[in-house]
């Protein structure tokens with residue numbers, strides 16, 4: 317039987333950079349998840365009888381919301397739901413399932429790299445039929461609906477068995493529980509030369525992959541150890557836990573510190589990597605060298621044609637605005653297009669659908685291609701391994717040669733987390749007020765060339781996105797960028813992105829923070845970070 321339940325709106329359901337992310341107790345409020353899911357359905361047209369994909373990263377509260385979403389999909393008229401066994405689908409795997417089975421869309425339950433547990437983070441995101449995050453016009457419509465919603469529909473049935481694969485009926489809608497790994501692993505086998513990677517891994521080349529007790533564990537075990545023959549034990553923390561073992565499942569130099577230390581040690585493996593809560597981010601570390609996400613994008617793009625899936629070359633490259641310009645130099649050399657988008661994977665979807673770009677990346681540990689419409693952590697790891705297998709060079713050698721050819725973009729991001737929201741907004745407003753007076757000003761040896769608040773004109777659907785980050789560009793190609801994160805769940809997170817271009821290869825061995833020291837000081841001088849936030853140093857440096 318289907319019930320219509322009366323509800324009242326919540327006023328805080330505005331999707332951020334990647335869906336709605338809140339603390340679990342917020343989601344546990346009466347009808348909170350139901351309101352948001354019904355608002356998604358109310359914002360869509362034409363899904364009657366169609367297929368919906370549902371899956372999540374397995375974090376605390378995942379199973380409860382999966383049950384709700386399935387019952388609501390049935391009551392709202394979907395014809396079929398595909399759900400990962402145990403309610404599990406990594407974000408890139410969900411994107412693949414949507415595309416492969418021509419689903420109408422998907423609901424992805426994740427708060428990505430944010431911690432999980434009864435008092436930590438949860439999230440709901442809607443992906444459209446191309447497999448990618450809903451564009452702003454859809455998320456705006458969802459938000460508008462959350463403000464007026466007065467009822468939702470749900471099937472009044474017992475919980476669905478999510479643990480055995482196969483088909484079940486829920487009020488006339490078919491629910492198919494699928495293997496979360498199989499389709500994804502098959503796609504990876506089509507893109508990469510598994511034979512070459514297998515030979516590399518059997519030749520004494522050692523890898524370590526930290527799944528951070530998150531969703532990529534089963535995917536990495538199957539692909540890296542079972543199919544590619546990496547030594548048993550190469551995949552660490554491979555059992556997904558609802559609270560990620562109490563850690564932040566964020567593959568960066570702070571939260572994946574142990575991996576970093578191991579890769580910098582005397583007896584380091586040849587290649588180290590990690591992925592995040594929902595499997596879309598990646599961290600790449602070679603023996604003795606951390607590869608920044610911006611550099612990784614550029615190096616992968618420069619070498620992608622060595623992998624079978626990209627042997628015909630790339631159509632173009634896209635990067636988010638705060639990501640370093642290292643990829644721009646590769647695009648220039650390859651004679652292909654480069655696109656600069658706002659932060660958020662959703663902005664890449666149109667470019668990929670229109671065939672303008674093949675590879676995309678973000679400084680926030682995201683890299684991916686048009687094989688799905690999400691960033692993809694394991695994909696980045698496999699492309700690196702494919703390149704290493706063909707080139708027979710170390711990660712160090714590949715990076716050094718790359719910098720020799722293209723120059724090095726020294727790059728770092730400083731995050732100030734859980735800052736008072738009013739202080740953070742005040743800082744951004746004050747920066748905006750200075751924009752017109754900054755050009756031409758000198759700060760030590762640095763002279764401001766231009767300063768603006770980034771606006772994006774989507775070349776495909778012509779939509780415009782304003783206020784996407786304050787950019788201060790200096791003569792010579794250095795820059796600092798300021799923006800507030802759209803993924804945090806308490807207070808505000810100020811992100812400061814710092815970049816310097818160094819063409820001279822005799823200066824490619826400087827410590828990154830040292831190479832950027834003058835820009836870091838100027839960022840504080842212009843924005844008054846210490847004074848306005850009361851923080852003397854960033855909470856996270858990546």
Ligand code: G16
Nearest residue numbers: 333334428660661678680801802803
């Ligand atoms: C999400 C988005 C990314 C974005 C990142 C950081 O990643 O999908 O496109 O770069 O957040 O966004 P912000 O700087 O606004 O916090 P994820 O991995 O959290 O889904």
